[in-house]
Amino acid sequence: MSLSENRRFPYSVRMDRARIFYSDFTDSLIVEAFRAGLLDRDEKERLKNEMAELLRENIHRFSSASSSVSEDTGNEMIGSVLFCLDACLMRFNPEKALSLLVDHPLSSLYFSGVRLVRSYVYKCAGLRLKIGMIGDSFPSPLFQDTIRSKVRSILTHYDIFFKAQKLPAYPEYRTLLTPDRLSGILFLLRYLQNLFCETVFCARFSQNETQHFFHSFSGGEVNFYYPALGNALASVLGGKKEPTLIPSEKVLSKASSGVRKRSEKERIKAISDAAAFISKDHVPFVKGYIVRSTEKYASSLIEAIRNGDPSSVRMIES
Amino acid sequence: MNKKNRFFTAEKLLSASVNGINNDITSLNDLIAVKGLYLTQNDVREVVRTRTRALAENCRFEIGTESVRKITESIFSSQFVDRSNFCDTLCTFIRIFYYIKTASFDSIPDDDVVRLLKDMYENVCYGSLSEMKGREVDMILHYIETEKAKKASNGRKGEGR
Numbered sequence: 399m400s401l402s403e404n405r406r407f408p409y410s411v412r413m414d415r416a417r418i419f420y421s422d423f424t425d426s427l428i429v430e431a432f433r434a435g436l437l438d439r440d441e442k443e444r445l446k447n448e449m450a451e452l453l454r455e456n457i458h459r460f461s462s463a464s465s466s467v468s469e470d471t472g473n474e475m476i477g478s479v480l481f482c483l484d485a486c487l488m489r490f491n492p493e494k495a496l497s498l499l500v501d502h503p504l505s506s507l508y509f510s511g512v513r514l515v516r517s518y519v520y521k522c523a524g525l526r527l528k529i530g531m532i533g534d535s536f537p538s539p540l541f542q543d544t545i546r547s548k549v550r551s552i553l554t555h556y557d558i559f560f561k562a563q564k565l566p567a568y569p570e571y572r573t574l575l576t577p578d579r580l581s582g583i584l585f586l587l588r589y590l591q592n593l594f595c596e597t598v599f600c601a602r603f604s605q606n607e608t609q610h611f612f613h614s615f616s617g618g619e620v621n622f623y624y625p626a627l628g629n630a631l632a633s634v635l636g637g638k639k640e641p642t643l644i645p646s647e648k649v650l651s652k653a654s655s656g657v658r659k660r661s662e663k664e665r666i667k668a669i670s671d672a673a674a675f676i677s678k679d680h681v682p683f684v685k686g687y688i689v690r691s692t693e694k695y696a697s698s699l700i701e702a703i704r705n706g707d708p709s710s711v712r713m714i715e716s
Numbered sequence: 717m718n719k720k721n722r723f724f725t726a727e728k729l730l731s732a733s734v735n736g737i738n739n740d741i742t743s744l745n746d747l748i749a750v751k752g753l754y755l756t757q758n759d760v761r762e763v764v765r766t767r768t769r770a771l772a773e774n775c776r777f778e779i780g781t782e783s784v785r786k787i788t789e790s791i792f793s794s795q796f797v798d799r800s801n802f803c804d805t806l807c808t809f810i811r812i813f814y815y816i817k818t819a820s821f822d823s824i825p826d827d828d829v830v831r832l833l834k835d836m837y838e839n840v841c842y843g844s845l846s847e848m849k850g851r852e853v854d855m856i857l858h859y860i861e862t863e864k865a866k867k868a869s870n871g872r873k874g875e876g877r
Contacts, residue, residue, distance in 0.1 A: 466817060
């Protein structure tokens with residue numbers, strides 16, 4: 399039976415979606431399905447036994463000379479198998495995911511998950527190369543180090559079979575929107591997508607402008623997209639037709655006085671409109687990121703523009 | 717999600733296969749029958765209990781009974797084992813086996829641990845289980861020394877060539 403063929407559960411019996419957590423999808427789905435009466439004891443036992451068999455194979459793969467592992471390694475292996483199962487099943491709605499769990503052997507779902515996770519690794523490698531090419535001239539040592547060596551090393555040492563839910567290390571350069579709720583390769587993929595958007599945004603400006611911008615502020619170690627976004631928004635609010643990374647004093651004071659005159663609600667609307675304007679030439683994926691990050695940090699951006707120094711916005715280092 | 721409510725945990729997975737483990741250990745009777753040995757239902761229960769306790773005490777995780785099978789295959793042919801002490805010997809070996817695996821940070825393969833246990837039982841303790849207890853560290857040290865000696869002799873052979 400292929401993954402597209404599956405049994406349908408009666409719509410009269412519903413699972414409570416609030417009890418299904420995307421951070422722990424397979425586990426919480428089984429618990430909730432059992433609670434709702436969609437899964438019986440025999441099915442639960444079958445799933446448990448199939449999981450035990452998968453783990454036995456993984457222990458053998460881990461060390462052919464040993465049939466047992468330490469409890470910590472065992473727990474990591476369970477987490478890793480569940481991560482791959484989650485990756486496979488999370489693509490579907492809970493009802494469809496449950497029918498897949500019931501109709502297909504756990505091992506086939508697991509290996510689909512492993513293939514999917516591997517494809518994410520390739521996607522990450524592709525994104526790393528793209529970001530490296532686009533941001534080649536950015537004079538930020540931390541950014542360059544993250545892209546050239548850190549992410550590469552993470553991808554090389556990422557362990558799909560035994561620690562898929564964990565990354566061997568985390569990138570030090572931070573993006574403005576951080577995928578806090580994700581783990582493993584899903585974290586890295588979202589991180590690189592965010593970094594790609596930030597790099598594309600900063601690379602739209604001329605090289606001279608970018609170089610000048612990087613020399614004018616010393617906070618490049620944390621994140622340079624944030625102050626760049628602040629300057630671009632201020633230049634648009636200050637009346638420039640095209641966003642710039644180095645707005646003049648006149649433009650900054652015009653933006654500042656414009657913001658002061660408005661009410662809180664109008665300020666947020668103005669900054670959202672400015673974000674939509676500066677991102678209009680980008681592809682929807684990048685545009686969405688610019689708008690979302692502006693909306694999330696609207697109050698601190700407005701405050702910085704009001705003070706006449708939009709490039710003073712800084713991410714708090716953690 | 718609360719850890720208690722989770723479906724797939726190490727404890728639940730270990731307890732799920734208890735029936736399978738009972739059957740696996742009962743099936744060892746086919747192997748040991750050639751020497752006139754057998755495990756009664758009570759013996760099987762005792763072995764399962766010892767294995768579960770040893771796994772928990774030594775913070776280990778194992779699916780199936782591969783280790784118990786290896787230990788049984790090794791000891792049933794010993795001249796010191798008979799019907800009266802087979803179950804006790806098996807349980808003692810299981811306890812020491814998992815202890816050594818954890819204490820050596822998994823650096824000693826299963827087969828070597830079993831070989832060490834048998835060697836100590838037959839050539840040092842002469843079949844006395846009470847002598848075996850407390851000798852785990854000796855066994856690990858003995859293994860390390862033997863391995864060192866092996867490496868050294870291999871190195872010398874290499875130089876000789």
